[in-house]
Amino acid sequence: MRLRKLLICTEPRNEIEAGLKRMYIKRVQEMFKKTLNMESIFNIFDEVFHGLSQASVVSENLYSFYESLLTITSYYQHSQAGRGNLVAKLLEELGTSDKMEFEFALMKLPQWLGQNIKFEESVLTKQKFDIVNKSNDTLAFCELKMKVYSGCTAGRVELMEKFNKFTKLIIGNQSFRNCIKSAGIRNVFLIGGILFDIQGEPATSQKDEDWSICYNGLLKGKDDIIKTLKDKNIQHKIDEEKLPEKAFLIEFVIDGIKVSIIAVYGNEVIKSLFVGRQKYDIEHFKKQLEEMLYDDLWLAQIITVSERAVLDQNFKKNKNLNNYVISILKNNDILSEVKKFQSNRDNKTLEEVTDRVIEMIKQCDKNLLDISPTPAEIIIKMSGENYNIRDYVADIIQFLSCKVVVNVLQLEIFANDRK
Structure with a gap:
């Protein structure tokens, strides 16, 4: 069994982690x-x-799992608040800028630049970019991919299509250009950035090209932009000299505004985004990011899908509305065992507590352990990890060692019992 890296059970080291923990x-x-x-x-x-309904015809066990999967993931996918905060805050610290915003809607650009005008809503203006950064007379719009395979071909085509639409907009819309020029902007960068390769090291153009199916989407998008420039009779330059941190650069000037469209990798992403005002490199970002990667959410989803399915199966097979979470929360003796781990978080204590908890659960619900394997065991074993019921119960214990989680769940049980 593993000691999980759960932020909910950890003292946050900084404001970013404190917000993330909440x-x-x-x-x-x-x-x-x-x-x-x-x-x-x-x-x-x-x-x-x-x-x-059909799943229940095929198998009640299948129904239990599928219903649980839909229920848990439905909540999770609709709960979007704060998703980008972690990466956004880490990226902000990598350099200095006049203004920076994330998940930026292009329609907001005039207000963001301190102007009172409004763009006419259209396919070209209704776009969002991952990041926008203003630095002196330069405006940088950036679309980021975490790894070379992120989004694959469709993701690259979509990325470059945004840049193509922006190109059409700045060429064909005088009021859009006026907005940019009135803010003192003379340079616009459209940055397609890929941070890491499949091993988690800084990405390079060669590593990207190795994933040719993804890289081809980038090249297709580049060709579409060049076609747009030719169709509009816009003089342009293309630099296709392949460097480790650059795939290509397209430049053109329209109404005194120089536009640079660039596909870059690794540290060059940060360098381009901050337009020469970079403070830290991608290795610093990687180190910061790795220190803030936790098991809370992926594991909680698997465990809760599994526990809801176990609850359903136990009720249908044994007329007992019970699972491992309920068994622990409703039994003060078992909770006392969990508290022993709470005060001494090491592998030895976890193993001892887990074995005692399993024995105590057997006494309370002799049929519960017969519901096997649990969905969590099946899912995690697919990763190649040796994962059994002891590991499963140990993971539940680690989540329930968080006091604020237990307090809320006990109130919920009390409310359910009163219904």
Whole structure:
């Protein structure tokens, strides 16, 4: 069994982690709440449409898993608050700028530049960019991919299509150009950036080209932009000298505004984004990012999907609305064991507590361990990891060693019992 890296059980080291911890706690609490009862978000029409009714015909076990999967992931995917905060804050620290914003809607550009005009809404103006940065007389729009395979061909085509639409907009829309020029902007960069290769090292053009199916999407997008420039009779330069940190550069000037469209990799992404005002390189970013990667959310989703399915199976097979989470929360003796791990978080204590908890659960619900394998065991074993019921219970114990999670879940159980 593994000691998981759970931020909800860790003292945050800085403001970024403190904010992230608050968001993780909220999400873990809400997901674990859904393991405590079989209250469904699906009506009869949903059950037919999503195939739940058919799943129950095929197998009740399949239904239990599929219903749990839909319920947990439905909540999680709709809970979007703060998703970009971590990477955004880390990126902001890599350099200095006049202004920087993330997930930026192009329609907001006039207000962002301190102007009172409004763009006419169109396909070309209704775009969003991952990052926009203003530095002196330069405006940089950046679309980021974390790794060379992120989004694959479609992702690269979509990225370059945004740049193509921007190109059409700045060429054909005088008011858009006036907005940029009135803000003192003379240079615009459109940056397609890829940070890491498949091994997590700084990406290079060669590593990207090795994933030819993705790289081809980038080249197709480049050709589309060149076609747009030719169709509009715009003089332009193309630099296709392949360097480790650059695939190509397209430059043109329109109404005194120099536009540079560039596909870059690794550290060159940061260098281009901050337009010469970079403070730290990509290795610094990688180190900061790795220190803030936690197991909370991916593992909580797997565990809660599994526990909700176990709850459903136990009820249908044994008429007992119980699972491992409920068994622990409703038994003070078992909770006392969990608290022993809470005060001494090491592998030896976790193993000892897990074995005692399993034995105590057997006494409370002798049929629970017969519901095997749990969905979590099946899913995690697919990764090649040796994962059994002891590992599963150990993971649940680690989540329930977080006091604020347990407090909320106990209140939820109390409310359920009163219904």
